[in-house]
Amino acid sequence: MSGTESLLELKNIDLMIGRKQLLEQVSLQLGRGEILTIIGPNGAGKTTLVRVALGLLSPTAGQVRRQPGISIGYMPQRLHIDPTFPLSVKRFLAMTGRQQRDKIQPLLVEVGASRVLDSPLRNLSGGEMQRVLLARALMRDPDLLVLDEPVQGVDVHGQTELYQLITNIRDRRHCAILMISHDLHLVMAATDRVLCLNRHICCSGSPETVTSHPAYLELFGPQAVPQLAIYTHDKNHQHDACADCREGRHAG
Numbered sequence: 365m366s367g368t369e370s371l372l373e374l375k376n377i378d379l380m381i382g383r384k385q386l387l388e389q390v391s392l393q394l395g396r397g398e399i400l401t402i403i404g405p406n407g408a409g410k411t412t413l414v415r416v417a418l419g420l421l422s423p424t425a426g427q428v429r430r431q432p433g434i435s436i437g438y439m440p441q442r443l444h445i446d447p448t449f450p451l452s453v454k455r456f457l458a459m460t461g462r463q464q465r466d467k468i469q470p471l472l473v474e475v476g477a478s479r480v481l482d483s484p485l486r487n488l489s490g491g492e493m494q495r496v497l498l499a500r501a502l503m504r505d506p507d508l509l510v511l512d513e514p515v516q517g518v519d520v521h522g523q524t525e526l527y528q529l530i531t532n533i534r535d536r537r538h539c540a541i542l543m544i545s546h547d548l549h550l551v552m553a554a555t556d557r558v559l560c561l562n563r564h565i566c567c568s569g570s571p572e573t574v575t576s577h578p579a580y581l582e583l584f585g586p587q588a589v590p591q592l593a594i595y596t597h598d599k600n601h602q603h604d605a606c607a608d609c610r611e612g613r614h615a616g
Contacts, residue, residue, distance in 0.1 A: 368395030368396060368397065368398065369395055369396040369431075370393055370394070370395050370431065371394055371395060371396055371430070371431045371434055371507055371508050371540045372392075372393070372394040372417060372429070372430055372431070372434075372508060372540070372542070373392070373393045373394075373427075373428075373429040374390060374391055374392050374393075374413075374416065374417060374426065374427070374428050374429075375391050375426055375427045375428075375429075376389050376390075376391055376425065376426040376427070377389070377390040377391065377413070377416055377423045377425070377426035377427075377428070378390075378423060378424045378425040378426055379409075379412065379416060379421065379423050379424050380424045385563060386409050386412050386563065387409050387412060387413060387416070387423070387563060387564075388563055388564040389426075389564055389565075390409075390413060390426075390561070390564065390565055391426075391565070392559055392565075392568075394508070394540050394542055395540060396507065396538060396539070396540050397534065397538045397539070397540065398540050398541070398556050398557065399530070399531070399534055399540075399541040399543065399554065399555045399556045399557070400540075400541070400542050400543070400555065400556065400557045400558075400559060401543045401544070401545055401551055401554075401555040401557070401558050401559070402414070402542070402543070402544050402545075402558075402559045402561055403544075403545055403546065403547075403548065403551070403558060403559070403560055403561070404546075404560060404561040404562050404566075404583070405546075405562060405583060405584075406546070408561045408562045408563060409561055409562075409563050410544045410561055411441065411512060411544060413561065414510060414512060414542065414544060416428060417430075417510070417542065418436065418438065418510065430508075431507070434507050434508055435504050435505060435506045435507050435508070436504075436506050436507070436508045436509075436510060437501035437502055437503070437504055437506030437508070437509045437510065438501055438510045438512075439494075439497050439498055439500070439501040439509070439510065439511045439512060439514055440497070440512055441512040441513045441516060441544070442516070443493070443497060445485055445486070448486075449486075450484060451484065451485050451486075452481075452482055452483065452484055452485070453472070453477075453480050453481055453482070453483055453484075453485060453488070453496055454468060454481050454482060456485055456496070456500070457471075457472075457496070457499060457500055457503070460500060460503045460504075461503075464503045464504070467503055468481070468499075469481065471499040471502050471503065472495075472496075472499050474499070474502070474533070475495040475496075475498050475499045475502075475529060476495060476525075476529065477492055477495040477496055477499065480492050480495075480496065490516075490517035490518045490519075490522070491518045491519075491522040491525075491526070493517070494514060494515065494516070494517070494518055494526060495526070495529075497514075498511075498514065498526075498529070498530075498533075502533070505537075506539055507539055507540065508539060508540045508541075508542065509533070509534075509539050509540070509541045509542070510541075510542045510543075511530065511541065511542070511543045511544065512544045513544055513545060513546065514526060514530065514543065514545075515527065515545070515547065515550075520550070523547070523550050524550055527550055527551060527553065527554035528554070530543070530554060531554050543555065548584055552571040552575065553571075555571060556570070557569060557570060558570070558571050558574040560574055560577070560579060560580050560583065562583060566579035566580065566583060567579045567580055
């Protein structure tokens with residue numbers, strides 16, 4: 365991460381709750397303009413690690429350093445809203461504060477959801493809801509954007525579009541992005557570095573390095589690797605315009 369402004373650093377983080385070890389000797393660094401994705405099986409401690417990074421949980425041991433004055437935007441894994449509650453997208457986003465209301469329409473345009481401004485939240489599709497939550501996370505112009513399973517409940521085509529949107533936001537805003545995903549294929553084309561977690565760090569590095577690491581293969585199996593080539597052959601490639609991509613004929 366030489367030459368990159370460090371926004372977040374975790375060093376030798378342990379977390380014990382009762383007698384259960386949730387995290388063990390976990391370290392990471394995240395610089396401005398980087399996308400770091402945490403992957404791992406269910407129960408690996410991914411969301412727990414993010415909560416430690418955000419200061420919502422205190423580690424048993426280790427150090428957390430956030431750049432002083434850093435602005436953080438957070439997109440939760442789930443948002444539970446009473447389906448009978450008559451809340452529009454505009455009202456939902458306005459709840460972040462009166463001084464933020466002028467940003468609502470431009471942010472919805474930025475995330476490709478301007479058409480749902482006056483729609484009830486309960487009527488949104490999975491992809492529309494994720495875009496609205498992403499707009500909400502951007503309300504405070506974050507230096508660090510934290511996304512917990514940002515494509516949850518979205519079909520494969522929608523996932524591809526959302527990951528491209530996330531990359532575009534990073535490029536345009538030059539913010540850092542810390543992302544959690546259980547997806548092993550599409551996310552690899554949308555990240556700079558990967559941290560494979562199973563309470564401790566199993567392996568980390570570029571997507572190509574991680575997917576060839578023995579610890580990754582032990583966790584997810586060799587079947588996770590060949591499919592990866594479909595999505596990582598060219599990060600600048602336009603998938604919608606390519607029949608070979610739609611048919612899965614690219615070899616890498």
